[in-house]
Amino acid sequence: MRFPPNSLRRPGGFTLVELLVVIAIIGVLIALLLPAVQQAREAARRMQCTNNLKQMALAVHNYHDTFLVFPSGHVQINDTYYGNWAIAILPYIEQQNLFNQYDHTTHCNTAANATVARTQVDEYLCPSDAISSPIYRPASGYSYDLRVISYKAMSGYTDDGAKNWDHFAEITGLSGSWKGIFHTVGSGHSQSLGFEKMASVTDGTSNTLLIGEYHQPQDEPGRSSFWGNSYWGYNLGMVINEPYIIGNQYDDCAAVASNIGVCRRAWASHHPGGFNFSRADGSVSFVPETIDLTIFAGLATMAGGEVADL
Template sequence: MLRLDMRRPRRSPKAFTLVELLVVIAIIGVLVALLLPAIQAAREAARRAQCMSNLKQIGLGMLNFESSRKHFPPGQFKPAGLTEKRALSWSVWHLPYIEQQNIFDKFDLKFSVTENPNNRADLLGPSNTVIDVYRCPSTSRLQNFRGNDGRLSGLPDASGSSGHTGNGLGVIDYMGIRGPDWDVINKVSGIAYGTEGGSNFTSLKLDRGILMYLQSGGLCLNKNESCSSAVVRFKEITDGATYTILIGESSGRGAEEGLVCNGDNTLATDEFSGAWASFKNISRIKLDPDNLVCGKSISAINPPAKFQFVEEEFFSDHPGGVQTLRCDGSVQFMKDDTDRDVYFALCTRDGGELTAE
């Protein structure tokens, strides 16, 4: 008997129509558009938390320094034999207190931070070292002479009065605060913050912050003398440690620029303010909404990068403000719209102002 194969022919699986495929793609696109900002916000929150952790570690080192030495580190220090512009910053003397003793021990204090053996062509010198705790992971806007590897780059050969380039110097996103600009009026006393005073400072303008400039400790008259900025003791912070800024974010810096209002800024000096070992890693807070720069009213908190890289103000790539380290070791966020009198008050140790942040 013949048996016939009675099986039905197989049906091919049903495929997506073009319309269904387009609908799926559209749904995926909408979901990505909704989720991407949340992902970016989460990433920035993580970066900001790491940046805060860096400042807390720096603050702990500062307090340990003060506990050991009975004063905060000098803002600048010039070993004998160097010119003023070859001094070292607080962030060099601070190294042993943030577990970086090995880097500190490599410095040869007979030479500036820009010279060999401190700054080496093979990038193995101590001032070439990229120190993670000195860098904020949120930093994205960089000054022209700051490389993506965390070092200065692209500077002209033999720039500066010392005859040595700053290329290769490791950078920092945290700036020591000298105080308000000398000409800013203290609303309590009615006089400028930089008013002269005291028998030891009769020919000097005074800084009112914590990390002061070289000549605040006495005139540095010649190359052969060793001299330091005045140092501040904890008991001198009469405005309260919580209400006095020690260090603020000033990210993306490299070498100082000259402002060109209608064009690109130019390299102005041999002062490498963005290098952590440079004596220029301190600044007075200068700009405020009443100051017109290139016809614009510019704030001292997050001004446009063009002005930031000239004036060295508070600056960050965190949305809405900057993080500041206070003298009690706490880290607090300052919003872009902080009242000008508040941020000037927070930059002084003994101005007598009352602040309500």
């Protein structure tokens, strides 16, 4: 019996086994490609974050060119808090209208200023942050919700988490050589500090830190950094001689810290391995979370006489 020539050919299409093999191969390829895609996305986010810091550093320089001093970390008169560095540089990041809406004659905890401070400023947000531009109410008795910022300005160095450069009640006992560029300015508690000039940065602008990343704590939203808030360094930070504060979550830090203040001023980010930081010369560097704190402290001061570099 003879069969037609085509009758012995296999039917068209995949067999079940072949289909499973193809699916498995596709799955392996996706598994191999996904980390590369994620790394590429993170690299792009980190680049945007670096650009944000460069824009802010340039704005600080433009402010200095205009007023011949750096903007303050924040302004404190007795126990009343007014503007801060993030508000001061708004005109130099194309936010003049927002700057004009803010009432600079009164403190930040008012309904009018809080309305302004809930505005999103793209340059103040790192795209790697887990929550994009949330609005929270700051801790310490604030009446209004404010929008967060992904960054803090460097106010200097301290050897004690209970002492800092953003409140006159706590400056006593800190060495003047430990000051950073963005400490508090004004008077109170028998203390006073003025604005800093470029000539004051005797450590060298390339050896002095300016603005860096601050990790927004997910379980302590009131401890976030807020660009429109100047009370007790919500957008100020310093280097503190406690090694576990770098790169950690707020709750991890609070579990082991000798003073909760160190956790409120910790430097960290969502970038793997460290965080970005601008310098007084306008450059931006990546600070590894394993950095020697002695080096980090030397970079935090503007006139400490240390020899330090990243």
